[in-house]
Amino acid sequence: MTGKAVVVGLGGIGAAVANALLDQGYDKVHVISRNATSGLSSKVCHWCSDYSAPSIEAIAGAITDKPGTLERLVITNGILQGDDYRPERALTQLSGDTAAKMFQVNTTLPMLWLGAFHEALRQAVQPRVAVLSARVGSIEDNHLGGWYSYRASKAALNMMLQCASVEFARLNKSAQIVAFHPGTVDTPLSQPFQRGVPEGKLFTADFVAQRLTALLDEVATTGRLQFLDWDEKPIPF
Numbered sequence: 280m281t282g283k284a285v286v287v288g289l290g291g292i293g294a295a296v297a298n299a300l301l302d303q304g305y306d307k308v309h310v311i312s313r314n315a316t317s318g319l320s321s322k323v324c325h326w327c328s329d330y331s332a333p334s335i336e337a338i339a340g341a342i343t344d345k346p347g348t349l350e351r352l353v354i355t356n357g358i359l360q361g362d363d364y365r366p367e368r369a370l371t372q373l374s375g376d377t378a379a380k381m382f383q384v385n386t387t388l389p390m391l392w393l394g395a396f397h398e399a400l401r402q403a404v405q406p407r408v409a410v411l412s413a414r415v416g417s418i419e420d421n422h423l424g425g426w427y428s429y430r431a432s433k434a435a436l437n438m439m440l441q442c443a444s445v446e447f448a449r450l451n452k453s454a455q456i457v458a459f460h461p462g463t464v465d466t467p468l469s470q471p472f473q474r475g476v477p478e479g480k481l482f483t484a485d486f487v488a489q490r491l492t493a494l495l496d497e498v499a500t501t502g503r504l505q506f507l508d509w510d511e512k513p514i515p516f
């Protein structure tokens with residue numbers, strides 16, 4: 280395939296999605312991450328970014344300067360737990376610093392990347408964009424509570440993606456954006472939370488990446504954001 284495929288973030292799911300896109304026959308897959316990496320296929324073009332606004336603009340500009348139209352954009356950045364923060368179990372654990380960090384990485388950063396590819400997506404034919412969201416970002420589906428900042432950052436991401444979907448419905452009617460819930464996937468992000476996962480429900484990143492790339496081939500253009508899970512089932516907002 281001569282079109283361009285771009286993956287932002289090279290964690291467990293991002294790396295698997297890059298491989299799945301290569302398996303689909305993309306000649307070149309552009310991947311962007313914070314750190315230099317080794318062992319990538321020669322068909323992967325790796326870009327190192329500090330995720331600052333100038334870096335995002337420069338890299339998106341350099342990728343879109345190359346020949347070929349943008350067919351696939353998959354944005355995978357996300358955090359849930361770090362050295363000095365954990366998902367909140369109670370309101371009293373809420374911290375402004377943690378919430379701000381969560382919103383920066385989970386909501387704002389993916390949207391800045393999407394914005395940087397705006398013109399390329401406007402000009403492309405049937406471009407497909409997937410941004411890694413999470414079922415816990417569904418307000419309707421929230422019966423357990425907790426995880427205030429992570430849930431809210433993904434709900435906010437979905438809202439911003441719906442805004443972008445409305446914008447693209449005017450600018451390029453063939454474009455479609457998907458907020459994708461991968462299920463529980465065996466990656467560093469889910470590692471501390473895997474104990475209660477029912478048997479058969481902890482997916483490999485490769486499995487989920489294949490589901491996502493197949494979904495992007497099939498998904499219809501609706502002019503609205505589609506919030507879909509790994510099984511292509513819609514999730515209520």
Ligand SMILES: NC(=O)c1ccc[n+]([C@@H]2O[C@H](COP(=O)([O-])OP(=O)(O)OC[C@H]3O[C@@H](n4cnc5c(N)ncnc54)[C@H](OP(=O)(O)O)[C@@H]3O)[C@@H](O)[C@H]2O)c1
Nearest residue numbers: 288289290291292312313356357411413463464466468469
């Ligand atoms: N794993 C699951 O069970 C699960 C379930 C639901 C949703 N998700 C979502 O799927 C996405 C991918 O997660 P994963 O499972 O592949 O996790 P992962 O292996 O831990 O990868 C995390 C990703 O987030 C990026 N990231 C981490 N810290 C960051 C920071 N401070 N600033 C900017 N980017 C940062 C990394 O970018 P670099 O490559 O540049 O380091 C990497 O691409 C996330 O959005 C997550 O919320 C995962």
